[in-house]
Amino acid sequence: MIQVRELSKFYGKKAVVEKVSVNIQRGQITSFIGPNGAGKSTLLSMVSRLLDADTGEVLVDKDDVRKMKSNDFAKRVSILKQSNFMNVRLTVRELVSFGRFPHSKGRLNEEDVRIVDQAIEYMELGDMEDSYLDELSGGQRQRAFISMVIAQDTEYVLLDEPLNNLDMKHSVQIMKILRRLVDELGKTVIIVLHDINFASVYSDRIVALKDGRVVKDGPTEDIINSESLKEIYDMDIPIKQMSNCRICVYFNS
């Protein structure tokens, strides 16, 4: 379980994240939703140590994140940000192999190679493992990065808007893979999402943020209703039930 306690981040005097406390359960997909500027990405960055928190603490399975060694942390929690600009030209396999770095320090043994093979297989990248990343489409590249995180083999996987710039087909593909990661491999996925319908269909729990604070936190069915959404987004959003999915019809509200 990841426990976030009273976490705050200030830019100047403005609090971007203010005294946020949430518990994230193992073996589930937890989605962070909320309007632009709500502090979702900042919160995720602080949990994953990309950003230093100004106050508060984060515990991963009861261990204080700040007291953990970088390398030990990287074996337990992985993070993927939305933009991954790189100056070097890598093939898919080379990128995925980097996922083993916390374990192997760059010297891959047979076990590492096997895990890299599996990660590539899992993301169905086998036929393009020797292609360079800059030759791939956005969806394929995103899959390659997720494959790296899978090779990293951490209990917790944090993703910051992994569906950005992806079309419907690829978005669904990525979300299905994340669902499988949880259901088949028992991982814990924490994801920042913009599209509430993806959050509604695929997540077990939803944490809604607004102006740097948690406004709602609970199982998906408790959050996806017109009343709660009104509080989060200041919009009247009707919900339609369609074949086991609750769809928010926000396009003309």
Add this chain to the structure above:
Amino acid sequence: MRDSTKLIILYALAALSVGLYLFHDLNGSYDYALPRRGVKVAAMAVTGVAIAYATVVFQTITQNRILTPSIMGLDSLYMLIQTLIIFFLGSTHVTVVNKQVNFLLSVAAMIIFALLLYQLLFKKGNRPVYFLLLVGIIVGTFFGSISTFLQVLIDPNEFLTVQDAMFASFNNVNSDLVWLSIAVVGVCIVIGWRQLRIMDVISLGRDISINLGVPYDRMVRGTLILSSVLIAVSTALVGPITFFGLIVANLSYQFLKSYKHSVTLAGAAGLSLILLIGGQWVVERIFTFSTTLSVIINFAGGVYFIYLLLKESRSA
């Protein structure tokens, strides 16, 4: 072609340059000419390797392939020191005449300056590397302006001595200093070499590096210091020549196309040896000293730099 094949070709060419420089037209002067040429070759080798190394790792931490460590203002500081010495103490003072004293003074000043700069900048939390570069540019320009101002005021004969320091030259390096430089650069590279796999990760950017458990900010600081020491030593030994690093680093990326630092660094170092030693041979035997190597480096480097700028702007 495999990376190792390419590297073998590079180092064969480097060995050829060394052989050509040492033995061409020697006329059996083993006691007089050979040791003198040997010192020059050692000076060029240590400078070339130091600059290649400093530039490649600097470009990795700044995620930018058209920067050189000279952006941190160390070259300008070196010029300022030389100008100040001559302005206040004159060209016959011990700090000018005695090369050992001048070398130690310059190296000490550059390293202390670099450490102070980093200390100042990193004390207040983790600032982005680009902030450091901006400060470096401003301080560098400031040093450059003071130097120019003082150079205008001094006696023209004294100015010639300053001018001597403005261009890198291998023609009268001191052999004691060469051995000292080799020792310092050797230690730096041994320290750096053990962390090359971490540098491979750092070239993926800050977010991915931290995700993969690399202590990113600490590594960046360490690399900056290492890079500064290498630049300080090579600049104090032969003069400002950091532009050269840009050429060899980029040629190495283009030729080897590898993401591994062990490969690109070895390539850049090999190219350094070929270009410096081969180039010096051309300057001495073909141009018969009518020009200096640093003029050629700046000319060829400038053309290559424009090519790189055009290429980068097209790919962006």
